[in-house]
Amino acid sequence: MGYAQLVIGPAGSGKSTYCSSLYQHCETVRRSIHIVNLDPAAENFDYPVAMDVRELISLDDVMEELGLGPNGGLVYCMEHLEDNLNDWLDEELDNYLDDEYLVFDCPGQIELYSHVPVFRNFVEHLKRRNFNVCVVYLLDSQFMVDVTKFISGCMASLSAMVQLELPHVNILSKMDLVTNKKDLDDFLDPEPQFLLSALNQQMAPKYAKLNKALIDLVSSYSMVSFIPLDLRKDKSIEYVLGQIDNCIQYGEDADVKVRDFDQEDDD
Numbered sequence: 001m002g003y004a005q006l007v008i009g010p011a012g013s014g015k016s017t018y019c020s021s022l023y024q025h026c027e028t029v030r031r032s033i034h035i036v037n038l039d040p041a042a043e044n045f046d047y048p049v050a051m052d053v054r055e056l057i058s059l060d061d062v063m064e065e066l067g068l069g070p071n072g073g074l075v076y077c078m079e080h081l082e083d084n085l086n087d088w089l090d091e092e093l094d095n096y097l098d099d100e101y102l103v104f105d106c107p108g109q110i111e112l113y114s115h116v117p118v119f120r121n122f123v124e125h126l127k128r129r130n131f132n133v134c135v136v137y138l139l140d141s142q143f144m145v146d147v148t149k150f151i152s153g154c155m156a157s158l159s160a161m162v163q164l165e166l167p168h169v170n171i172l173s174k175m176d177l178v179t180n181k182k183d184l185d186d187f188l189d190p191e192p193q194f195l196l197s198a199l200n201q202q203m204a205p206k207y208a209k210l211n212k213a214l215i216d217l218v219s220s221y222s223m224v225s226f227i228p229l230d231l232r233k234d235k236s237i238e239y240v241l242g243q244i245d246n247c248i249q250y251g252e253d254a255d256v257k258v259r260d261f262d263q264e265d266d267d
């Protein structure tokens, strides 16, 4: 049994930084994880890249060779990945054991999760390969001080959740930038009634019915719950990782993998 986190979220929400901090944390606690880059447009990394999808296709190459712009180029990359990503993973996994813990650093275009089947197919493939997979959805804490941005962030997360049909952990990233933590309390695990009245206050009366429908939808999936993450604090990373591990049942098997650092030092 393998374990996998699919780290997704809007552009710039902190996915790659999260992956890097998670890697460092796991190094410190001597836990084995591998970070996989799934972003054909990625430029540089703060973590050792165990597998890099740019070896299969990179946005730079596509733009140069086909004369496409960045958006058209990315669509081309995704179409290419649709046909080739699963085979690529199979080849890469040959170098790993069956019980590895993989963290996939994904691209930031959220429409990739809701409009294009590539990630859905990829997830199915991971499951067939006996991986327990969960989505880690990152939302920038700066979205949370405004109820309309919060709802739009929730809807994007919800759409990925419905599309991917995986256990789902919502994370509020960049907590170090939040100066007044009290402002956030209302949003971390919000009451539907609070959200509705906040929305109604901000928007013209003609939207009242729409607001009610949106809040009903979000609360019926009971997914409007976010875990704050402050990367400066080890305890915060540890807590988030614990929640995710729970979701994918990591640690429930007796033979949890621990990296043999002493062995590596000797090599």
Ligand SMILES: Nc1nc2c(ncn2[C@@H]2O[C@H](COP(=O)(O)OP(=O)(O)OP(=O)(O)O)[C@@H](O)[C@H]2O)c(=O)[nH]1
Pocket (backbone or CB within 6 Å): 009, 010, 011, 012, 013, 014, 015, 016, 017, 018, 039, 106, 107, 108, 109, 173, 174, 175, 176, 177, 230, 231
């Ligand atoms: N203050 C602060 N900045 C952060 C944090 N996480 C990420 N950033 C900054 O936010 C910007 C985007 O971070 P990335 O980790 O590249 O975000 P991403 O989601 O991987 O971005 P894309 O791959 O382009 O979608 C960078 O300038 C980071 O330095 C954080 O926890 N705190």
Ligand SMILES: [Mg+2]
Pocket (backbone or CB within 6 Å): 015, 016, 017, 039, 042, 105, 106
């Ligand atoms: Mg990134």
